[in-house]
Every structure is written in C-alpha cells, then in structure tokens.
Amino acid sequence: MAAWTLQEADQEFIAREVEPFLPDRIFDAHVHLFCQSHYAPAVPPAYLHGNPERIGLEAYRHYIDWIHPGGRTVGALCFGLTFTGDRDGNNTFVAAEVAAAPRPEMVALGQLVIPPEQDPEQIREMVRRDGYVGLKCYHTMAKIEGPTWNAPIEDYLPEEHVRIAHEEGLSITLHMVRDRALADPVNQATIRRYCERYPNMRLILAHAARGFNPWHTIEGIASLSGLNNVWFDTSAVTEAGAFEAIVETFGHERLLYGTDFPISHMRGRCVAIGDSFHWFYAEDMNLDEKHIALRPVLIGLESLRSIRLAARRLKLSDQQVEDIFYNNAARLFSLNGSR
Ligand SMILES: [Zn+2]
Numbered sequence: 325m326a327a328w329t330l331q332e333a334d335q336e337f338i339a340r341e342v343e344p345f346l347p348d349r350i351f352d353a354h355v356h357l358f359c360q361s362h363y364a365p366a367v368p369p370a371y372l373h374g375n376p377e378r379i380g381l382e383a384y385r386h387y388i389d390w391i392h393p394g395g396r397t398v399g400a401l402c403f404g405l406t407f408t409g410d411r412d413g414n415n416t417f418v419a420a421e422v423a424a425a426p427r428p429e430m431v432a433l434g435q436l437v438i439p440p441e442q443d444p445e446q447i448r449e450m451v452r453r454d455g456y457v458g459l460k461c462y463h464t465m466a467k468i469e470g471p472t473w474n475a476p477i478e479d480y481l482p483e484e485h486v487r488i489a490h491e492e493g494l495s496i497t498l499h500m501v502r503d504r505a506l507a508d509p510v511n512q513a514t515i516r517r518y519c520e521r522y523p524n525m526r527l528i529l530a531h532a533a534r535g536f537n538p539w540h541t542i543e544g545i546a547s548l549s550g551l552n553n554v555w556f557d558t559s560a561v562t563e564a565g566a567f568e569a570i571v572e573t574f575g576h577e578r579l580l581y582g583t584d585f586p587i588s589h590m591r592g593r594c595v596a597i598g599d600s601f602h603w604f605y606a607e608d609m610n611l612d613e614k615h616i617a618l619r620p621v622l623i624g625l626e627s628l629r630s631i632r633l634a635a636r637r638l639k640l641s642d643q644q645v646e647d648i649f650y651n652n653a654a655r656l657f658s659l660n661g662s663r
Contacts, residue, residue, distance in 0.1 A: 326607070327374030328589040330390045333619035338393065342625060345632045347646045350392050351399035351431075351653035354497065354530060354559035354582030355384060357421050362406040362414040371590050381421045381432055384585055391588060391624040399653065401582070403435040403460040403497065411437055419454040433457045433657055435497060439465040444484040451492055457657060458495030458526070459485060473501050477514040483521075490522035495656070497528045497557070503600065505534040506544030519551045526656060528555045528580065535566025536594045536601040542569040549573055555656060558648075559584035562593045562626040567634035576640060580656070581631070581649045588624025 360368040360377045376383050381402070388397050402422055404414030418434045425432035435458040436450055447459070463472040466479040477500060489496050500515075502508045506529070519527055533556055535541030542565055548554055556570045559582035570579050591606035606620040635645050654660055 328387065328586070330622075334390070334621045334625060337621045337625050337629075338391070341629045341632065342391070343393070345635070345645070346392060346396070346628070347642075347649045348394075348396050349646070349650045350397045350581065351401075351650045351659075352388065352397055352583050352585070353401045353528065353557045353580040353653050355400045355402045355585045356405035356587075357381065357384060357402045357418050358405045358414050359417060361410070362404070362417070363409040366409055372586070375586070379586065380417070381425055381430070385430065387589055388583065388585055391583070391622060391628065398429065399431045399433075399650070399659065401433050401435060401458070401495075401497075401653070401657075404437045407437060407439075407462045407464050411439070415450075416454075419456065423455065431659060435460040435495065437462070438485060440480050440482050440485075441467065442485070444488045447485060447488050448492060451488075451494065456494070458497065458528075459489055460497050461485070462499065463501045474503075475501055476510050477518075481518075483518070486518045486522050486525055489525035491524070493524050493526075495526040495528055497530050499530040500534050504544075505537075505540040506547070507540040508544070509547075512544055512547040515548060515554070516551065519548075519553050523553055526553050526555065528557055530557050530582075531559055531584075532556050532561045532566035532570060535561055535569075536563075537596040537599065538563045538565025538569070539596060539599075541566035545569045545573045554578065555580055555652070557582035558627060558631055560587045560594070560623055560627060562623060562630050563596065564630045564633040564637065567631060568638055571634065571638055571640070576638075576644045576648055577652055577655075579648050580653050583624050583627070585624070588622060588627070590623050591620050592623055593620065593626045594623075 357380055402418050404418050406414045422432040422434040434456045436456040437460045461481040463475050463480045466472045466475045468479050500511050533541045555578050557580045592604045594601055594603045611618045
C-alpha cells in the first residue's frame, strides 16, 4: 500500500460532507501512537510503508488536520499499536508523548497496552507511575490455541485487570471479537458482568461495539441497556446503523468520536456483507471498472460521513453533535474539572 496522501477527491469530500457538519472542538477518543521500529523483530505492516518512522503526537496532529482541518483537534486518548512487538517500548513512548502535549492547546491522555498475563499489581504501579488514565487490551495477545478472532473477552481482558481499573478509576478500550460481536451472547454476558461488578471502571467499546456490520450492534445493544459505565467510540466505522442503535438505546451522551488514527488515513471503506463485514481498500479496487470512475476517500472521512448520516436521521441538535465530538469525552475524563 502507498504512503498516506490527501487527494483531490478527499478535499472535495471534506468541503461537501465534512466542513458543514464538523464542530469546532474535537476530542479523538481512539488514537494509536508508535514508532515503526516498535514492530521489531517483525516488520511494520504494508500500510505503514512510506510513512514516518516516528508517529508521535506531533505527527498525529499534522495528519489529523487533513480530516479535521483548522487545528480543531484539541484532545486525544492515545495508546500503542504494536501489541506483539516492543510493547513496553511503545507504552513508554505513548506515556512520554502524552506528558509532553502542549496543554492547554492540546490535551492528550494515555492508555496502557496490557497483555492478559500481566500481573495486576504491576498494572496498578505502571498506571500510577506513568499517569495512564486507562488500559487497552487486544485479542492478538490472548494465549490460546487457534485464531484469537474467536476468543471470549476473558481471554484477553481478565477479570483481575477490570478490578484494577475499578479500583483506580480507569477506562478500558475494548475491541471485542467473535463473529457476531455484540450480538454474541458470550460477549454480552461478560460485558454486563464486568460493568455491574466493577462500576468505577469505564468501559469504552471500540468501533461502535465492533459494529463493522451494523446489524450486530443493532441486534445486541439492548443486552447492555441500563449499564451506567459503558461508552462506545465511533472509530473506523463507516456505516451509520450502529451509531443510531447506540444513541437510541443509551442516548447520545455515550457515543465518543474517535478516528483509529492511523487507520483513518488508509483509503477505503468497511461494509456489511451477509452476517459479516469486509474492508475494501483502494489498492485492491479496479478504479475504472464501470461507467463511472471510483474515487475512494480516506476511511476517516467515510466514518465522519456515517456519523453525519446518523446525526441527521436521529435529528440530533448541534449541541448534541458537539457532545459526541468533545463534551462526552471531556466529562468522562474530567477535562473541565467536572465529571
Ligand atoms: Zn484501534
């Protein structure tokens, strides 16, 4: 895949679909910061070739301004990306980048990437020492036989880690897996149990509860209703249905805007196909196949348009849209001294 670029199609899309909708202040609740060398001994994935070696806060702010023009990104929840590479190096990098953020112009918060076998007391120590506000788990770190895509949540987010989050008042960003995501009763039961037993832990279900196929979130969302400590981020979701289901069930206050940077800067789109979903990337498309040339745009822009569609269909007010893009996160992380 090619290096990130901002093309004419993106700029036209921004002028037409994004600028008229985008609030002035943005908190991005899903940002990956890392250096390409953190992948060692493995090599960085192809989608990073030709991009900077060091993707810290400064690079993030530069590139995110492509999709949120005008310096309106004023906050970010950041975590590493090299889950199976030099994870410790990546965590340390995130902590340093976040600590050096130019406040008050930019407020950055960090989450600690933790493998399931990490000693819980060590997590507590690291969080206190390096100032992380939360934790980030990921299924590829699960120590199980067979594909981790089928792992139950406990295999990559053990209860002891949730207890630490509860005791320390931490957020946890969870990208759940298993084919049907939130429509899967095994996932539903664990989320409900963790949230009820550990009310001071704040759970952020990434990718609209991994609603890449919106029907999974639509079907499963009611199973979580009544929980007071669950949020959802919008990151890398390019269809509107899951956002609508979340807002209808939980209110717009639980939806947090996020980009999944650098995924936001790949070109393509994710769509529901049958009971599954598929990522289409510009590199794999025949752009001149039909009577009209395809002009794919950045995933981050597709996602913004999907949020816009949901907001329109739900008749959200400007204030409610501003909440999704900033105030909900500010409240969750007490950015204005309130919670
Ligand atoms: Zn992500």
